[in-house]
Amino acid sequence: MNIAIMQPYLLPHLGYFQLMHACDEFLIYDDVAYIPRGYINRNSVLLGGKAHRFTLSVPDASPNRRISELSFAPTPQSLLTTLHHAYAKAPHYAEVMPLLQTILMHEDRRIGALCQFSFETICRYLGLECRFALTSEMDYERSQSAQDRLIELSRQRGGRGYVNSIGGRKLYRGEAFARGRVRRQSLDHRCADVVLARRRRLAAGGVHPAVGRGGVAACH
Numbered sequence: 713m714n715i716a717i718m719q720p721y722l723l724p725h726l727g728y729f730q731l732m733h734a735c736d737e738f739l740i741y742d743d744v745a746y747i748p749r750g751y752i753n754r755n756s757v758l759l760g761g762k763a764h765r766f767t768l769s770v771p772d773a774s775p776n777r778r779i780s781e782l783s784f785a786p787t788p789q790s791l792l793t794t795l796h797h798a799y800a801k802a803p804h805y806a807e808v809m810p811l812l813q814t815i816l817m818h819e820d821r822r823i824g825a826l827c828q829f830s831f832e833t834i835c836r837y838l839g840l841e842c843r844f845a846l847t848s849e850m851d852y853e854r855s856q857s858a859q860d861r862l863i864e865l866s867r868q869r870g871g872r873g874y875v876n877s878i879g880g881r882k883l884y885r886g887e888a889f890a891r892g893r894v895r896r897q898s899l900d901h902r903c904a905d906v907v908l909a910r911r912r913r914l915a916a917g918g919v920h921p922a923v924g925r926g927g928v929a930a931c932h
Contacts, residue, residue, distance in 0.1 A: 714897070715871035717741050717847070717862055720779065720827030721751045722768055723815070727877055730899050732835060732842040734875045739865055740831075742779040742824035743848040746770070752823060753784065757798040764798070766791055768816075770823065780848035783821040791816065811837055824848060845869075873897050 716735040718728065720742055732738050746752065753770050756763045769785035795812060799805050815830040824846045835842055852864050866874045873895045 713737065713869075713871050714873040714875050715739060715866040715869055716875045716877075717865060718877065719744065719747075719752065720824050721755075722753055722784075722827065723755050723812075723830060724751070727899070728831075729834070729838065729840065731875055731877055732831065732840050734897070734899060735842060737843045737845065737869055737871070738831070739850075739869070740824050740828055740844060740846050742827075742846050743854065744779060745775050746773055746777050746779050746782055748773055748775055752779065757795060759794065759798045764794070766794060778848070779823050780846070782823055784823060784826055786821070787816040808837075875899065 714735040715737055716731040717739040718731065718741055720740050721728065753773075754765060754767045756765050758764070768787060768791070770782050771785055773782055792813060795809065799809065802808075811833060815826070815833055818826050818829050820826060820829065828844050828846060831842075831844055847865060850865065850868065852861065852868055854861065856864070862874060875897050877899060
């Protein structure tokens with residue numbers, strides 16, 4: 713079984729979904745320090761042909777607090793209006809806009825919980841099979857190094873493989889994972905092409921483009 717571990721981001725980039733395709737269980741790493749001015753609560757949309765940044769407020773946000781201790785503020789109507797203006801003419805607006813509204817208006821405003829709900833909702837829409845869990849709800853040794861925490865979490869969840877993001881390839885040592893009896897794998901930029909090509913072939917054949925766990929996206 714393959715495990716991936718990443719911090720929760722609001723409506724994340726394609727690389728997150730590559731990881732979800734490549735793993736069996738995706739752990740939402742919400743018991744680490746909050747990062748101000750990062751992408752936990754910010755993102756961009758294409759508005760008038762240009763990138764337009766939006767932010768979902770996090771009251772009392774501080775790098776001295778864990779992500780799991782913080783919640784998103786209620787979603788303002790202005791954000792939904794911005795999304796409408798940005799994508800009203802997009803081909804799949806009628807399908808995707810209600811999905812985004814459901815995510816952004818989700819009742820549980822805890823950062824980890826809302827992001828988990830968004831990942832599950834988007835994965836169902838894309839046909840990706842992946843389980844999700846919050847690390848803040850797990851019992852493990854949090855005082856050890858970041859690398860050792862990932863190894864322990866992977867082993868605790870029954871993972872034989874840890875799937876690394878493209879950007880995190882140089883952060884951790886493969887030999888340390890090997891000593892912990894966990895095989896480290898890394899995605900590369902070819903994985904997105906593999907996933908998209910498979911979805912296009914399935915869609916062309918009239919088949920719902922569901923993709924199984926593990927599979928072809930775990931590139932090295």
